[in-house]
Amino acid sequence: xxxxxxxxxxxxLALTAITGLAYPLAMTAIAGAIFPKQAEGSLIEKxxxxxxxxxxxxxxxxDKYFHGRLSATLAPDPNDSTKTVSAxxxxxxxGGSNLGPTSKALNDRIKEDVDKLKAENxxxxxxxxxxxxxxxGLDPDIxxxxxxxxxxxxxxxxxxxxxxxxxxVTQYTQSRFAGLLGEPRVNVLALNLALDGAATK
Amino acid sequence: xxxxxxxxxxxxxxxxxxxxxxLGWYMTRVFNGESTFLSPVLRPLERGLYWVxxxxxxxxQHWLTYTIAMLLFHVGGVVIIYALMRLQAVLPFNPAGQSAxxxxxxxxxxxxxxxxxxxxxxxxxxxxSYLVQMLGLTHQNFLSAATGIAxxxxxxxxxxxxxxxxxxxxxxxxxxxTLYVLLPICIVYTLFLVWQGMPQTLGAYVDATTLEGGKQTxxxxxVASQVAIKMLGTNGGGFFNAxxxxxxxxxxxxxxxxxxxxxxxxxxxxxxxxxxxxxxxxQGWAILAVMGVxxxxxxxxxxxxxANGTTxxxxxxxxxxxxxxxxxxxxxxxxxxxxxxxxxxxxxxxNAMHDSFTALGGMIPLINIELGEIVVGGVGAxxxxxxxxxxxxxxxxxxxxxxxxxxxxxxIEAREVxxxxxxxxxxxxxxxxxxxxxVVYPPAVASMANAGPHGFSEVLYAYTSQxxxxxxxxxxxxxxxxxxxxxxxxxxxxxxxxxxxxAMAIAGSLAEKKSIPPSMGTFPxxxxxxxxxxxxxxxxxxxLTFFPALALGPIVEHLAMNANxxx
Numbered sequence: 001x002x003x004x005x006x007x008x009x010x011x012x013l014a015l016t017a018i019t020g021l022a023y024p025l026a027m028t029a030i031a032g033a034i035f036p037k038q039a040e041g042s043l044i045e046k047x048x049x050x051x052x053x054x055x056x057x058x059x060x061x062x063d064k065y066f067h068g069r070l071s072a073t074l075a076p077d078p079n080d081s082t083k084t085v086s087a088x089x090x091x092x093x094x095g096g097s098n099l100g101p102t103s104k105a106l107n108d109r110i111k112e113d114v115d116k117l118k119a120e121n122x123x124x125x126x127x128x129x130x131x132x133x134x135x136x137g138l139d140p141d142i143x144x145x146x147x148x149x150x151x152x153x154x155x156x157x158x159x160x161x162x163x164x165x166x167x168x169v170t171q172y173t174q175s176r177f178a179g180l181l182g183e184p185r186v187n188v189l190a191l192n193l194a195l196d197g198a199a200t201k
Numbered sequence: 202x203x204x205x206x207x208x209x210x211x212x213x214x215x216x217x218x219x220x221x222x223x224l225g226w227y228m229t230r231v232f233n234g235e236s237t238f239l240s241p242v243l244r245p246l247e248r249g250l251y252w253v254x255x256x257x258x259x260x261x262q263h264w265l266t267y268t269i270a271m272l273l274f275h276v277g278g279v280v281i282i283y284a285l286m287r288l289q290a291v292l293p294f295n296p297a298g299q300s301a302x303x304x305x306x307x308x309x310x311x312x313x314x315x316x317x318x319x320x321x322x323x324x325x326x327x328x329x330s331y332l333v334q335m336l337g338l339t340h341q342n343f344l345s346a347a348t349g350i351a352x353x354x355x356x357x358x359x360x361x362x363x364x365x366x367x368x369x370x371x372x373x374x375x376x377x378x379t380l381y382v383l384l385p386i387c388i389v390y391t392l393f394l395v396w397q398g399m400p401q402t403l404g405a406y407v408d409a410t411t412l413e414g415g416k417q418t419x420x421x422x423x424v425a426s427q428v429a430i431k432m433l434g435t436n437g438g439g440f441f442n443a444x445x446x447x448x449x450x451x452x453x454x455x456x457x458x459x460x461x462x463x464x465x466x467x468x469x470x471x472x473x474x475x476x477x478x479x480x481x482x483x484q485g486w487a488i489l490a491v492m493g494v495x496x497x498x499x500x501x502x503x504x505x506x507x508a509n510g511t512t513x514x515x516x517x518x519x520x521x522x523x524x525x526x527x528x529x530x531x532x533x534x535x536x537x538x539x540x541x542x543x544x545x546x547x548x549x550x551x552n553a554m555h556d557s558f559t560a561l562g563g564m565i566p567l568i569n570i571e572l573g574e575i576v577v578g579g580v581g582a583x584x585x586x587x588x589x590x591x592x593x594x595x596x597x598x599x600x601x602x603x604x605x606x607x608x609x610x611x612x613i614e615a616r617e618v619x620x621x622x623x624x625x626x627x628x629x630x631x632x633x634x635x636x637x638x639x640v641v642y643p644p645a646v647a648s649m650a651n652a653g654p655h656g657f658s659e660v661l662y663a664y665t666s667q668x669x670x671x672x673x674x675x676x677x678x679x680x681x682x683x684x685x686x687x688x689x690x691x692x693x694x695x696x697x698x699x700x701x702x703x704a705m706a707i708a709g710s711l712a713e714k715k716s717i718p719p720s721m722g723t724f725p726x727x728x729x730x731x732x733x734x735x736x737x738x739x740x741x742x743x744x745l746t747f748f749p750a751l752a753l754g755p756i757v758e759h760l761a762m763n764a765n766x767x768x
Contacts, residue, residue: 004266007254007372008273012344014250015379016281020340023384024426027391031401031425034392039401041421041449043409050409053419055398055448058411065412069529091419092297092406093327094443096526096554098677100655101511102758104767106525106557114517128514128521134528135446135536135553141529143521181209182454183532192412 044189052189057140059089060192064157066142066150068188069129070113072097073137089138097133117149124149141185144173154195168194202508206534210500213458213538214493217465221489224466225473231381232354232374232474234258243380250376261367264709267355268702270371271348275315278341282311285337286329295330296405297420302328309686314338316697317345317579319431319438319549319672320689322681326420326441331403338438339427346434346467347378349581352701353471356585359708360609361478363716368708382467383430390429390463398452399425424449432463435579437549437672445539445552446528457535457552464548468577471584479609483727488587491735492576496545499565499576504537506562512762526557537562540673544569547579549672556650556659556675560762563675564755567662570669572743573628579670582697585704589621592707594731594738596621598724607723610716617710620703627699629746631668631692636661636750638688645684650677653768654761658754663689668696 031039042054052058057068073095075087087093099106113131127146147169155162172191176182230237236244251258262270285292286307290300302310306322313320314337323329329338351374358368395401400421409417424440428450431437441447451457469489476485509515510523522533531539536553543550544566555563569576575587591608596618599606606613639645639660649656659675666673667689674680680689725731761768 003255004270004273007256008270008277011250011254011256011372011376012274012277012281014253015344015376016336016340019343019379019384019430020336023387024335024339024423027388027426028401028403028423031392031395035395038395038398039425040404041400041402041407041419042398042452043407043419050407052409052411052417053407053449055452056417056419057448058409058413058417059415060413062413089417091417093324094420094441094447096443096446096557096676098554098556098650098675099525100556100563100651100658100675100677100758101513101523101525101559102653102655102762102766102768103651107513107767110514110519110525111517114519126517126519128510128519128524129529131519132523132525132527135526135551135557136441136443136448136528138443138448139528139530140448143529176205177454177458180205180212181458182530182535185529189412196412 044193046193054187054190055140056091057089057138058189060188063153065192065195066147066154066188067130068142069134069139070132071137072133091138094136094138096135096137121149121152140187140189142188144169144184144186147186147191160198164198168198202504203534206504209534210504210538213461216462217469220462220466221469221473224470225477225485228382228470229474229477231377234373234377237381239381239385247376247380251372254372256370256372258370258373261370263366264355264368264705264712267368267371268705271352271701272698274344274348274371274375278315278344279311282314282337282341283307285333286310289330289333292330292332294332294335294403296403297330299328299330305683305686306681309690312690312693313672314341314438315345316670316693317349317434317436317547317582318667318670318693318697319436320667320680320693321439321442321444321672321674322686322689324442325439326422331422334427334440335423339430342427342430342434342436342438343379343383344375346430346436346580347375347383349579350378350382350467350471351375351581352705353581353584354474356588356704356708357475357478359711360611361480362712364714365712368712383433386433387426387429390433391425393459394425394428394456397456398449399428399456400449401425421449432460432548432550433467435464435468435546435548437543439550445550446554451552454530454535457531457539460550461539461542464542464546464550465577467580468546468583471581475584481609481727484609487727487731488591490732492587494732494736495572495576495739496541499541499545499569500538503541503562503565504534506559507533507537509559511559512765513767523557523559523562526554528552540566541569543673544671545574545576545578547574547582547669547671549666551673554676555662555673556677560755560759563658564751566673567658567665567751567755568743568747570665570671571628571632571747572739573625574669574671575739582670586700589624589704590739590742591735592617592621593625593742594735595724595726597738598734602724604722607717608726610718611711611714612717617707620707624700624703625742627695628668631695632661632664633750635664635688635692639664639684642684644682648679648682648685650679651768654754654758655768658758661750661754664692667692670697
């Protein structure tokens with residue numbers, strides 16, 4: 001048994017150095033050289049300032065923008081560090097609501113949001129992804145139905161024809177990978193950036 | 202449920218099965234000590250490691266020495282992780298300025314990573330420095346996976362050898378597994394993941410000014426290199442709190458699909474390694490068939506339940522299934538499939554929040570872990586777990602015909618059956634025992650996020666996941682308390698090592714036995730009857746043990762949901 005102690009220490013340290021330092025650092029160098037944009041977090045800059053990441057959702061509350069999913073992320077309470085407060089789309093503390101199917105809080109919240117959305121657009125069925133929180137709280141996407149659902153509201157606020165907005169949504173809809181994997185989706189940040197661009201033209 | 206959904210599921214199964222033979226062939230060569238196409242590059246490094254470590258690669262170990270070597274290796278692993286977490290504030294690679302992690306959380310996380318559980322009481326981006334993520338967690342992701350595979354190979358050698366006292370050399374198995382199997386795949390895999398959008402940087406978190414003028418701090422880090430081994434080694438501990446649901450940890454539908462394949466790849470291939478080593482690949486395919494039957498059944502139920510959604514959602518006219526706690530880019534099918542895979546395989550990564558699954562949809566992950574994660578299972582751990590059930594099934598078959606049972610040429614006798622039972626009984630002891638304690642201990646009850654039966658399910662899931670070394674969670678439960686950190690660490694430790702030691706004892710005792718050629722009376726273990734028998738034994742064992750607990754949690758919750766009861 002004593003002769004197993006030397007390899008237990010030395011092999012552990014050597015393999016730790018290989019897999020815990022050499023490997024991640026080498027991969028950082030290689031990935032940074034081949035895919036610099038992705039390796040740095042797919043950041044989007046506008047007028048020299050970082051406005052977000054193409055992969056990370058951000059909060060949209062203004063009526064003139066397309067809204068994303070609900071987000072249940074939290075942040076430490078500034079008044080009491082042992083507590084947390086709601087902080088939607090906190091990209092430094094991802095997480096979901098973790099409310100179960102028979103949770104009263106969850107079902108009350110959904111009902112309230114459904115009523116609100118029905119009042120906003122009585123003509124279309126409410127898409128389920130607009131009234132549910134995402135798993136990460138940072139979901140960058142909504143379904144094409146959820147984007148189209150919001151077109152009348154945005155058209156009214158921005159005084160743009162609905163048809164033009166619907167075309168924009170179609171243009172920014174990403175289909176399934178190879179027509180098979182995942183679900184059709186619209187990146188909300190990209191869509192809103194395009195929307196701002198279209199409005200200034 | 203949609204046609205395109207089922208096509209995704211079948212495509213997934215087809216690719217995993219297609220990988221079994223080539224990976225099994227390659228891994229068999231690695232563990233037989235033969236040269237591979239990577240040997241010209243890696244062999245000098247391998248020899249150098251043996252030289253500094255004082256390992257004689259020709260010297261094989263008795264099963265007990267092999268086990269002790271493995272345990273010693275893990276003592277060091279605990280020390281490294283614990284020390285790094287406690288000291289991270291004063292160590293380099295900490296651009297976010299994370300402070301030292303509390304003692305109980307450090308202890309829980311150290312045990313969690315050496316046992317291949319990777320339970321997340323820590324918050325990832327909000328708790329750990331880049332150094333801890335790399336040197337503490339990434340390295341243990343490799344070594345706990347390599348250990349699992351090494352142990353499975355040692356048990357397989359027990360079956361394939363005849364009249365021998367040794368089962369291999371632990372140091373050689375772990376080193377070869379890390380260098381020849383895990384590292385090369387991870388290097389290619391990391392680059393693929395970065396291409397898909399995963400960050401790989403040592404730079405600090407970025408502050409963005411959102412379109413509406415708010416401030417958003419975006420957490421970054423060396424994510425891809427850790428995620429690659431996290432999935433391949435069925436570790437599952439997330440770089441970020443939201444794990445594989447985080448867009449940086451799983452950016453696209455394609456990255457999601459490849460991650461799912463990588464969870465099963467090595468575990469499924471080990472069935473082929475088994476077949477090759479015992480000299481009949483069909484033995485391996487029979488075991489994979491057992492796994493396949495249980496897997497497809499689980500996927501069908503979860504997919505159906507999630508696609509249906511809840512009665513409350515339906516009453517509001519919301520179609521499209523239960524999207525609470527799921528991401529749009531994955532949708533219902535890829536989220537359901539991922540949940541079944543990750544719990545079948547002891548991975549524990551999640552791309553959707555299991556806590557928000559429907560009652561039945563969330564019950565399948567629970568059952569998967571409670572059955573011992575033998576449906577492919579953790580790398581290595583699934584294989585030796587499944588072989589324990591096979592021993593039991595063979596024993597039952599032997600009782601039926603009144604003949605000493607045999608499996609791949611080895612007589613299965615009292616010692617093997619006792620050891621197999623011992624290993625299997627650890628699961629209910631830890632899962633049901635600790636759940637029972639937690640639900641009558643008021644501070645533990647206060648940790649539940651949901652009221653009613655769902656709160657019970659959260660606690661049951663926590664101990665199930667930790668005992669099974671899975672690491673996924675009904676994450677609403679506030680697990681980062683002294684009670685859950687310490688009892689969880691005990692559950693993880695016992696769940697891992699009290700299964701390993703009996704399994705290794707079986708390996709040792711089988712290796713010493715003579716191999717006997719099959720006769721007319723030998724029960725054939727490559728056919729449908731054998732597959733059905735093993736599936737039956739697994740379901741009956743698991744059903745009898747865990748049904749009462751499931752009845753109090755997900756089953757009663759399902760009935761409550763249908764009766765429109767809310768809590």
